[in-house]
Amino acid sequence: MTIRSKVLGAGLGLAIAAFALSGCASGSRTDGTAGLTDPAAVVESPTATLVVHGMSCPLCANNVDKQLLEVPGVSSVHVDMGTGEAKVEFLPKARVTKQQLADAVYKSGFTLAEVRVP
Amino acid sequence: MSHSPRAQMTPPLSLRSARLAKMLAVTFAAVLAPVALAQEATNTPAATQPSVGKWYLREKVQYFKLGDDPSPENRDIDKIVATTTLAYGITRDLSASLELPLVLSFEDPAGSAETDTDFGANDLSLSLKWRPFQWDLNPIDSVRLAFFGGVEAPTGSDDFGSHSWDPFVGTVFTAILGRHGFNQSLSYKFNTGGDRFNTRAGDGPDDALRYDTAYLFRLDPAEYTTHTTAATYLTFELNGLYETGGDNEILFGPGLLYEARTFALEATIGFPIVQDVRERPETDLVVTLGFRILF
Numbered sequence: 001m002t003i004r005s006k007v008l009g010a011g012l013g014l015a016i017a018a019f020a021l022s023g024c025a026s027g028s029r030t031d032g033t034a035g036l037t038d039p040a041a042v043v044e045s046p047t048a049t050l051v052v053h054g055m056s057c058p059l060c061a062n063n064v065d066k067q068l069l070e071v072p073g074v075s076s077v078h079v080d081m082g083t084g085e086a087k088v089e090f091l092p093k094a095r096v097t098k099q100q101l102a103d104a105v106y107k108s109g110f111t112l113a114e115v116r117v118p
Numbered sequence: 119m120s121h122s123p124r125a126q127m128t129p130p131l132s133l134r135s136a137r138l139a140k141m142l143a144v145t146f147a148a149v150l151a152p153v154a155l156a157q158e159a160t161n162t163p164a165a166t167q168p169s170v171g172k173w174y175l176r177e178k179v180q181y182f183k184l185g186d187d188p189s190p191e192n193r194d195i196d197k198i199v200a201t202t203t204l205a206y207g208i209t210r211d212l213s214a215s216l217e218l219p220l221v222l223s224f225e226d227p228a229g230s231a232e233t234d235t236d237f238g239a240n241d242l243s244l245s246l247k248w249r250p251f252q253w254d255l256n257p258i259d260s261v262r263l264a265f266f267g268g269v270e271a272p273t274g275s276d277d278f279g280s281h282s283w284d285p286f287v288g289t290v291f292t293a294i295l296g297r298h299g300f301n302q303s304l305s306y307k308f309n310t311g312g313d314r315f316n317t318r319a320g321d322g323p324d325d326a327l328r329y330d331t332a333y334l335f336r337l338d339p340a341e342y343t344t345h346t347t348a349a350t351y352l353t354f355e356l357n358g359l360y361e362t363g364g365d366n367e368i369l370f371g372p373g374l375l376y377e378a379r380t381f382a383l384e385a386t387i388g389f390p391i392v393q394d395v396r397e398r399p400e401t402d403l404v405v406t407l408g409f410r411i412l413f
Contacts, residue, residue: 055258056259059378062380063172067170081346084257107170
């Protein structure tokens with residue numbers, strides 16, 4: 001068997017295994033709503049704090065800023081690398097839900113652990 | 119080693135001016151081409167990708183010094199390669215990327231008083247990266263596994279491209295634990311064409327297996343704080359290439375990576391620690407400067 005055939009076989013096997021196992025991995029991680037109480041509720045506060053896991057470097061964390069700032073009603077975002085928290089401020093009369101915030105963190109590629117509303 | 123008379127040659131002013139102009143053009147193109155992915159060492163992939171709907175542009179400018187050319191010309195070769203990478207986040211776990219290397223090459227055949235200067239594009243590479251596994255353990259630590267695959271299209275210039283469709287597949291594991299980052303990548307390229315004695319490692323007629331390892335140590339800050347907006351890393355890479363014709367080469371590359379919130383700068387020097395190469399010129403030295411931006 002040539003090296004090329006071995007690599008093709010191994011690659012195919014790996015791809016099938018990864019595809020089969022990826023469901024397990026995805027199921028075990030936060031998809032943006034896990035752990036949220038009443039995700040459809042509007043955040044009745046001028047600020048919220050999101051606890052985000054996996055923001056391992058400054059440039060990575062920038063993805064969180066960018067996604068949260070695209071949520072209509074979010075006026076500013078400050079990511080605290082020390083605590084892993086993203087502090088979000090809303091525009092006056094904004095009607096932002098926890099679900100929208102969770103979706104933004106999900107799209108940024110990180111894991112939302114908690115949403116704290118004062 | 120080859121014995122080029124280059125050391126005794128002084129190129130005419132017009133030739134040197136043309137060289138300088140081309141170097142500046144490559145560098146200028148590199149700077150203008152705006153990019154970034156983080157916790158990724160210079161020459162080793164990582165299981166990271168831009169977030170959904172975001173672009174990332176990365177520019178690497180590399181100087182290669184090649185020697186021990188086995189071809190009849192017995193060339194001494196210096197190359198400057200500016201590689202532009204543009205990646206886009208399709209979903210949280212799937213991204214697409216495009217990579218285009220531009221090459222400025224100086225070849226001194228043994229016994230010739232002339233330097234052959236050439237400028238052109240190498241083959242365009244298109245790829246997809248899929249990250250099915252991601253465990254974010256706490257605010258900083260993360261473990262990820264991704265698979266990637268793509269093709270090098272025969273779009274290169276006459277003197278640089280392989281003139282063939284060359285598919286590749288690979289996988290990369292990334293672990294970031296506190297100040298320590300680790301990336302391990304393995305990829306295989308099925309070369310369907312390519313010339314013997316080519317000057318781009320892995321582009322010959324033999325298939326190419328790349329095995330890359332990177333370790334990153336966050337020098338500063340030791341601990342992230344509320345006010346952290348940048349970080350500096352020491353990087354160490356082992357970049358291996360085995361070609362099914364029997365050639366094998368491992369380059370060791372220490373470097374520095376500076377990351378701010380919107381950009382990153384990187385510098386690496388690479389030199390061989392294992393070299394058993396008979397069908398293409400050996401890599402004596404690689405110096406890399408890079409710039410990354412997320413937008």
